[in-house]
Amino acid sequence: MSDTEQTPAVPAQAAAPAVETVDKREPLLEVDHVTLRFGGVVALNDVDFTLYKGEILGLIGPNGAGKTTCFNAMTGIYQPTEGQIRFLGQKISGKKRHQITRMGMARTFQNIRLFPEMTALENVQVGADAHHKTSVIAALLRLPRHWKEEREGREKAERLLEFVGISNRMHEFARNLSYGEQRRLEIARALATDPKLLCLDEPAAGFNPAEKEELLQLIRQIRDQGVTVLLIEHDMRLVMGVTDRIVVLEFGKKIAEGLPAEVRDNPKVVAAYLGVPDDAA
Amino acid sequence: MTTTIDPPERRETAADKLRQGRHAISERWHHAPRWVRWVLLVAVIAFFYALPNKEFYQYLGPIPTPGANFTQVMFTVSIYVLLAVGLNIVVGFAGLLDLGYFGFFAVGAYTVAVLTSPSSDLKTLWPWLAVVAIAIGLTMVSGVMLGTPTLRLRGDYLALVTLGFAEMIRIAAVSSEFLKGQRGFNQIPHPPGQYADGRPWFGVLDARPYYWLVLTLIILVVIGVRNLTHSRVGRAWISIREDEDAAQLMGVPTFKFKLWAFASGAAIAGLAGALFAGKQNFVNSQNFELLNSIIILAAVIFGGSGNIVGAIVGGGLVAYMIERFRGIELFGIELYEYRFLFFGLVLVVMMIFRPQGLIPNRRRAAEFKDRRKEVIVGE
Ligand SMILES: Nc1ncnc2c1ncn2[C@@H]1O[C@H](COP(=O)(O)OP(=O)(O)O)[C@@H](O)[C@H]1O
Numbered sequence: 001m002s003d004t005e006q007t008p009a010v011p012a013q014a015a016a017p018a019v020e021t022v023d024k025r026e027p028l029l030e031v032d033h034v035t036l037r038f039g040g041v042v043a044l045n046d047v048d049f050t051l052y053k054g055e056i057l058g059l060i061g062p063n064g065a066g067k068t069t070c071f072n073a074m075t076g077i078y079q080p081t082e083g084q085i086r087f088l089g090q091k092i093s094g095k096k097r098h099q100i101t102r103m104g105m106a107r108t109f110q111n112i113r114l115f116p117e118m119t120a121l122e123n124v125q126v127g128a129d130a131h132h133k134t135s136v137i138a139a140l141l142r143l144p145r146h147w148k149e150e151r152e153g154r155e156k157a158e159r160l161l162e163f164v165g166i167s168n169r170m171h172e173f174a175r176n177l178s179y180g181e182q183r184r185l186e187i188a189r190a191l192a193t194d195p196k197l198l199c200l201d202e203p204a205a206g207f208n209p210a211e212k213e214e215l216l217q218l219i220r221q222i223r224d225q226g227v228t229v230l231l232i233e234h235d236m237r238l239v240m241g242v243t244d245r246i247v248v249l250e251f252g253k254k255i256a257e258g259l260p261a262e263v264r265d266n267p268k269v270v271a272a273y274l275g276v277p278d279d280a281a
Numbered sequence: 282m283t284t285t286i287d288p289p290e291r292r293e294t295a296a297d298k299l300r301q302g303r304h305a306i307s308e309r310w311h312h313a314p315r316w317v318r319w320v321l322l323v324a325v326i327a328f329f330y331a332l333p334n335k336e337f338y339q340y341l342g343p344i345p346t347p348g349a350n351f352t353q354v355m356f357t358v359s360i361y362v363l364l365a366v367g368l369n370i371v372v373g374f375a376g377l378l379d380l381g382y383f384g385f386f387a388v389g390a391y392t393v394a395v396l397t398s399p400s401s402d403l404k405t406l407w408p409w410l411a412v413v414a415i416a417i418g419l420t421m422v423s424g425v426m427l428g429t430p431t432l433r434l435r436g437d438y439l440a441l442v443t444l445g446f447a448e449m450i451r452i453a454a455v456s457s458e459f460l461k462g463q464r465g466f467n468q469i470p471h472p473p474g475q476y477a478d479g480r481p482w483f484g485v486l487d488a489r490p491y492y493w494l495v496l497t498l499i500i501l502v503v504i505g506v507r508n509l510t511h512s513r514v515g516r517a518w519i520s521i522r523e524d525e526d527a528a529q530l531m532g533v534p535t536f537k538f539k540l541w542a543f544a545s546g547a548a549i550a551g552l553a554g555a556l557f558a559g560k561q562n563f564v565n566s567q568n569f570e571l572l573n574s575i576i577i578l579a580a581v582i583f584g585g586s587g588n589i590v591g592a593i594v595g596g597g598l599v600a601y602m603i604e605r606f607r608g609i610e611l612f613g614i615e616l617y618e619y620r621f622l623f624f625g626l627v628l629v630v631m632m633i634f635r636p637q638g639l640i641p642n643r644r645r646a647a648e649f650k651d652r653r654k655e656v657i658v659g660e
């Protein structure tokens with residue numbers, strides 16, 4: 001690994017919050033010996049880890065390691081071939097995707113998937129609608145519930161756009177936003193569903209160092225508001241700086257787990273990343 | 282590098298310009314003072330209420346149709362507008378390709394025919410007004426029945442199934458003894474109401490009252506549709522159109538809302554069918570050619586889908602243009618005979634200059650990539 005000289009203060013910093021969360025050890029998400037096959041391809045092979053409330057867990061690994069597949073299994077896009085995933089103690093399998101979201105799991109996508117022909121505000125409002133109960137009849141007749149939820153949703157969306165720093169682009173179509181703004185909008189939209197767990201799939205892909213630093217700041221703020229974060233990232237340095245713990249995947253297998261400093265010095269991880277520079281996303 | 286969407290330095294296409302043009306108009310409209318908008322709106326509505334009066338339309342130059350009774354034409358046009366508004370919910374907002382929308386219109390018209398006409402085997406002879414609600418209810422039910430198995434699937438299944446549905450209805454109409462085929466149902470009662478001197482409001486000779494009735498209902502339906510689209514429901518529909526997977530993962534119960542889009546669209550078609558039957562007095566199998574489904578779909582494309590005003594303009598213009606050709610001869614050719622050729626030409630031109638048309642091409646792309654999207658990592 002070529003980055004050992006970078007950011008020497010980071011491991012110590014990251015270790016501090018880990019200790020306090022580890023003490024509580026309240027599991028939020030349990031990935032329990034999950035195997036997932038696509039025909040012959042074993043995308044996840046007996047992957048097993050637990051995510052505790054209040055922590056920022058990094059999920060790293062080379063391209064094609066199965067990180068995104070792991071997200072997809074968690075959010076109900078794929079069913080595990082073997083094993084199970086529990087969120088708040090409840091089995092995920094068999095639940096509809098929108099139900100999983102309502103239970104408190106929200107995500108962003110590696111390849112941005114906004115609603116391009118909706119404004120930034122509307123994109124976030126869709127997220128806020130996850131917990132709204134206005135029926136078609138109530139909307140048709142504009143019953144009080146419609147007005148109440150509409151106002152709530154709008155205020156929440158405005159607040160979140162402010163939070164991620166793009167409130168000046170509120171009424172712009174999502175497709176017209178810059179790449180960085182779109183990434184931020186995805187985070188705002190996910191946060192609007194009131195997640196207990198926020199899963200970010202390479203949120204810093206394509207960012208320059210300054211933008212990455214801002215994003216780190218944002219992720220910390222999100223955690224400080226009580227949201228647990230699962231972060232997929234390629235950039236080792238970014239992961240080191242912000243995560244409490246790290247799980248490393250390679251070829252669908254978990255090869256390491258632990259504090260950032262431990263993982264970084266783990267020979268298996270070093271081998272997995274050998275020849276792969278940090279920022280070759 | 283991960284794949285990114287829409288690089289900002291993309292070349293401007295004619296479609297973009299058109300979009301910008303439309304955008305500029307809507308910007309203007311939205312920035313106009315409230316009272317200006319209201320005055321314009323009232324003026325437009327008043328214009329359309331006045332339109333079928335001879336005293337008014339005789340001053341409108343080439344607008345009245347030479348080959349057909351203009352008032353009758355306006356009634357047909359209004360029915361098409363109502364249908365376009367309904368189909369726009371399904372295709373324009375929810376992004377569901379429904380190729381058999383006219384089938385719902387047929388269900389509405391036949392429900393009225395079967396329950397009111399003396400030619401019907403049922404001999405219920407119920408009044409028109411009582412049956413309208415039943416017609417709307419039944420079309421909704423048929424929409425839900427058709428949608429429940431198919432809306433769970435992605436891609437082109439829905440298009441195929443709806444196409445099959447409309448064709449089934451038509452064949453049933455042609456060949457089933459119960460639906461009377463070509464002979465059809467006659468003496469279908471008109472809507473109720475009469476003047477002080479005992480003459481009915483809705484007679485045989487004058488199409489104006491029917492047109493006014495439909496126009497009034499269009500206004501009510503548009504208010505309803507607007508309420509829906511400016512709410513959680515409309516956001517859910519559009520999010521489904523834009524990216525169904527992402528919508529689900531943001532907590533949208535997509536199946537439920539697709540079904541609602543389908544049912545609402547069907548209900549509006551049912552209403553249109555009931556109005557049509559009440560006006561025509563006679564319903565038979567010739568009224569429900571497949572071509573009609575295509576015309577309405579084309580109208581929605583033409584007007585600009587996902588936009589209520591677009592659907593109204595599209596539905597109105599398309600229906601009007603078809604009728605306008607009647608009685609026009611060019612080099613000895615009766616243009617009406619070639620109306621669909623011309624129509625197809627217009628659509629082809631539209632598709633060239635506005636290819637994203639009604640179903641945004643992103644959805645198209647999504648159908649192909651679908652779940653594999655997540656895996657696509659360049660280089
Ligand atoms: N839908 C799918 N069908 C077939 N193979 C898939 C599918 N999704 C993922 N894979 C495979 O699973 C492996 C892990 O992919 P992915 O989870 O996207 O990796 P990562 O996100 O870690 O880069 C890859 O080999 C990929 O080709």
Ligand SMILES: [Mg+2]
Nearest residue numbers: 067068069110
């Ligand atoms: Mg990935």
